[in-house]
Amino acid sequence: EPEVTQTPSHQVTQMGQEVILRCVPISNHLYFYWYRQILGQKVEFLVSFYNNEISEKSEIFDDQFSVERPDGSNFTLKIRSTKLEDSAMYFCASSDSGTGWEKLFFGSGTQLSVL
Amino acid sequence: AQSVTQLGSHVSVSEGALVLLRCNYSSSVPPYLFWYVQYPNQGLQLLLKYTTGATLVKGINGFEAEFKKSETSFHLTKPSAHMSDAAEYFCAVSDPGGYQKVTFGTGTKLQVIP
Numbered sequence A: 001e002p003e004v005t006q007t008p009s010h011q012v013t014q015m016g017q018e019v020i021l022r023c024v025p026i027s028n029h030l031y032f033y034w035y036r037q038i039l040g041q042k043v044e045f046l047v048s049f050y051n052n053e054i055s056e057k058s059e060i061f062d063d064q065f066s067v068e069r070p071d072g073s074n075f076t077l078k079i080r081s082t083k084l085e086d087s088a089m090y091f092c093a094s095s096d097s098g099t100g101w102e103k104l105f106f107g108s109g110t111q112l113s114v115l
Numbered sequence B: 001a002q003s004v005t006q007l008g009s010h011v012s013v014s015e016g017a018l019v020l021l022r023c024n025y026s027s028s029v030p031p032y033l034f035w036y037v038q039y040p041n042q043g044l045q046l047l048l049k050y051t052t053g054a055t056l057v058k059g060i061n062g063f064e065a066e067f068k069k070s071e072t073s074f075h076l077t078k079p080s081a082h083m084s085d086a087a088e089y090f091c092a093v094s095d096p097g098g099y100q101k102v103t104f105g106t107g108t109k110l111q112v113i114p
Helices: none
Strands: A005-007 A010-013 A019-024 A031-037 A043-050 A053-057 A065-068 A075-079 A088-095 A110-114 B003-007 B010-014 B019-026 B032-038 B044-050 B056-058 B064-068 B073-078 B087-094 B102-104 B108-113
Touching: A005 A088, A010 A019, A019 A031, A019 A088, A019 A110, A043 A065, A043 A075, A043 B102, A075 A088, B003 B087, B003 B102, B010 B019, B019 B032, B019 B087, B019 B108, B032 B064, B032 B073, B044 B056, B044 B064, B044 B073, B073 B087
Parallel strands: A010 A110, B010 B108
Antiparallel strands: A005 A019, A019 A075, A031 A043, A031 A088, A043 A053, A065 A075, A088 A110, B003 B019, B019 B073, B032 B044, B032 B087, B056 B064, B064 B073, B087 B102, B087 B108
């Protein structure tokens, strides 16, 4: 089965540093997402991206966050100045349809630790 | 706003016993409902989904779930647990109109005892 791949699997950074989390969605998918899971809490929606622009974002996704599809294969999440509370598992997902009931393919996640 | 509540953050069953993971939802419109599974060090994998039609839905690995509107529930069951079922299970809901966002529950870790 096709896979969404995320790199790195673990990222440790100092508070205030910029981090970029990378994702390679499934090649024929057009809709891309970031979710995150703080330890012991729910998986939370951050942002969706289609046609080279953000289509929806949550209240978590403030000015410190940005997403980009720099080429035909990568989809990145940038956190400009990390805070302790940004420590979480970040999941990238992609789908071939924008409707929520279609199958989302998730990556295995990047564990971000902000010290 | 939609939400799901999963009762029990940890559930233990013996191998061969019935698996029952509980999920209740809250939604102002008829929801789409999902169960996802996460094995250690892996991504979230869709087990099954309910959109419309038959309220009993069957998924992969012998799991099934029944949508009960009167009880606002979507519990996940499997008649006989296998060691390989040990994982974390997430119930999720999507508003058919708000199509791009899936709201997840807090998850239930299933332990299978030999």
